[in-house]
Amino acid sequence: MAWLKLDPITRRRFQKFRQIKRGYYSLVILLGAIGLSLLAPFLAESRALLVIYQGQVYFPTFQYLNMATFNQMPPPGWSTADIETEYLRLQHEWQAERFFYEREVAMAGEDKQKVAAAETKYPNRGNFVIMPPIPWDPYVSDFWYNEILNEIQALLTAGDREAAERIARRDRLDELADLIQSGEINAVLADRMRSPTGNLVGLAQGGTMPSLAGLGVVPPNPPETLRRHYLGTDSQGRDVASRLLYGFRISIFFALFLVFIGQVIGTIIGSLQGYMGGRFDILSQRLIEILVSIPFLYVVIILAALLTPSFWLLVGIMAIFQWISITFYMRTEMYREKTREYCLAAKSYGASHWRIIFRHLLPNCLTPLVTFTPFAIVGAIFALTGLDYLGYGLPAPTPSWGQLLDQALLPENRDKLWLTLAPFTAIAVTLVLVVFIGESVREAFDPKQYAKYE
């Protein structure tokens, strides 16, 4: 920190802060989480990180590549030129082709013709996709759990066992794929004990085949690793882990912007109040009293209900009320510092008012600012979550913790614990971290330890 010219008191405070392990590690974790959320497009996205297709390398993370690029089969009703590549399915399809190719080559043995036939049949076997750790973005609805069995069933009914097996293998339903490959699937489906309705959905719901448990079910779906929904899906099939991460991003950005704007405005006004005093102080104090008496959350809710604000408009609306609280502290601090001798000294050599305030006085008034900022951030996150919970915050489909909670507490979703636990834990952990930081900062800035009045 040599490039930052800190005076000894401030350096002392930093040292003290670092000594308080709880706060220091909380800060490290929080900053790490914020950094991670900045990298969210590389962590949770339905676009692949890297695709190697026929020798060419693609980085689709910030690019739009439609299905024609990789010659992928579009979903029913779509055509390849109109829809973006579904990378997870692409990865599974190419892996399945590799699997089938290797199987056929193993079966062919020495037969050169069969090997050549296999090579033409599986042209994508050499291609490669790397997906982010959470291969879902917060907007895509994944209805796979409900649709997959219908898809395979349609192929079985049409008699195309090979295609049915390919799809089952692509999606890692290995037990089902084996049954299809061997042909036993028909007997299993005909057995009323195993499949009361005679089709695959009945087989899954009958409970006699655990690898199919959880299929043929509408969202929300519980967490599991096969489809890589590590925290399950919400009532529209969107991945909860991804929405949690992006919700964190949005909350933190919202809180940071809001608190930054609020504290800057509040500090300036509070400092001016303290420095200038007199009529300006009295008038602005009266204005602040009026603003404080307005119940700010109600006003924000009313405005949000009428306007459905975008991110920046919501920041603006809340900033109107955010700056007030810090003015009280900056005003008192400024009054105190104004009477000190170094201020008199600066005045005496002709420093301008702005220079006195910002260069000399303010750096000594930072204690309340630094103490209260973490709590202001907490308050802002809470306010945004609360607004989203009520439905008056950012518009759908913006990912947000409040919206997740709102969905989780609907009567039909109450028994789906993953929907409730995820945002609740996230909110609780974040707030606890910020409170730890705030407490430690307060303790670090506590003047008692080094100011000795004898």
Added chain:
Amino acid sequence: MRKLITAIALASLLLPAASIAMFAADAPAPTPAPSAAKDSGPVTLPKDIVWETDNDEPLIGSEKALRGGRHNAAISEYPLTFRLVGPNSNGTFAWWNRAFTMAFTLVSMHPVTDKFIPMMATHWSVQPDQKTIYFKLDPDARWSDGEKITADDYVFTWQMMQSKDIVDPFYNSYAERYYQSVDKIDDYTLRIVGTRPSWRPLVDYAGLWPTAKHKTVLDDTWVTRTNNEAQVAVGPYVVSGTERGVSVTFKRIPNWWGDKKRYFIGMYNFDEIHLRVIDIERELDYLRLGELDMMVEGTARRWNESYTFPAVTNGWLRRARVFVDVPDGVSGLQMNLTAPIFQNKEFRIALQHLFNFDRLNRNLMYNEYFRKTSFFQGTEYANPNVKNYEFSSEKAREHLEKAGYHRPSANQGSWAKLWNVAYGLLFTRSDSDEILVNDKGEKASFTLIYAAKGLERHLTVIQQDFRRAGIDMHLQLLEGGTMFQRARERKFEMVNLAMSGGLFPEPRQYLHSEFKTAQNSNAFWGYGTPEVDEMIKTYEENLDADARRQAMWKIDQIVHDEAFYIPFWSAPYVRLVYWDYMQFPEFYLPRRTQSLTDWMVYWIDPEKKAALEEAKRTNKALPLDENIDKDFYKVRERFQ
């Protein structure tokens, strides 16, 4: 002395206040009895009157119905009053209360054939002025206390509707809007004159029911006095017992006059109806315990997930999805034709091609719903040749290209790509996603306003599909009143709203050009052409039923071609859950049923009840139904 002056001063202050209070507390002048029709002299029948009736329609109920038994049903709250009109008279109990009183109108509509059938009147005669109707009343009709039902009772109903003593502004305004006069000609002959000529006078003016004049005294205490007074009923059931907050019991009156009537055969089969106050969420629990005979299931989720317990799999508790044919109204995504982005017809058609109802239905709605096709769904005016646009991104792209939209990336330089990266890192990807642009550089982007939070997840899936094709739809949740007001003022681009419909649609308010630019009207789309105006005129004035139908079918086709309405779905059925001993006719419920109390055609079979007890005791399974969908009237074929 000072005390006296103070007293006088105070009194003089209080005097004006007291006098004002006295005037205010004066009992309001008693409502003058509404005057009878201003005709001079008594009303007589015209000389060459031609009476009509119709006793040839099929029976509504089943002749196999068995009389007897006690029916246990649920109401969601104890009635706040037993009155039929006035404050608090509308609640779940009111369905039952009205089913045995108000539902007995002069002339009724047959629930299957839609023809007019005699109910309280045996004959009627519609005069050429299309607003005067003469009725011959049924001399057999009796009140539940034995008194005869005469023309006086109908005149009294009309007077009561107009009276201020009932404290019911809805009926006051209803009487004013519809009825000009109701006159007694003799004890069993009645004349009704409506306010204006109508091409369906029996629908508009023959829906009057009798009120017991001999039992009702109208004064300003009527509302409070009759709060808990059971009605004297026209129908077969009267309130026989109540337990405050818990239940209301109806008992069948012996020798009900209607038992001999053709159109009541097979209806009202129970001896007793016991209504218990049960919260909707708990109804299934009571049903399972056997304390209810049947219930209507409200949600697709419970229908598909909650009925897996033994009573259902053993066939003791049966489920049936009975398809009914009721008018459905307009519901879906409505586009504002005055918004710049929707003025291009090709763009609108492209949106129609991008609405993937199947995906929504299969994954969010258990495959339970049916897509509407017509602007007049559920009525005879729905054009059977109009089918929804199929979901096809290729067709959508063709129309989008014709509308001038294309993907932007073809023209992007590397700076634009770098901007995409920076934007994607700082914000969520939602804004950097290949939204279509036209040649002027405008994005294919608009805002959908909606008020139904429950539909939000459907709308976000629709938004996703649009987004995949490159169309950016923003969602904006508003309060119900705000959304509706903005819709009526046409301050929106696209709105999701629903309007209920009746058997006789009223397209003028929606599609006539006189409302095309009007603020505060129901013409949300801002559509109006002389062609459609002509057809609306035909519908409203032409006496030829066929011409009317053709005109409405043409309107339906035009609405489809203009593509400003993306219809949503409807649930044209009643989800019944009932114990095996509840029996229904072969059609289950008549075609135009909206609730179970409309036409009570079901009965309890005592033999089956005993057999069910036996089966439960021995844990024997009864044969299951092959198909729980009962579509006697082929309603499903009318949807896509």
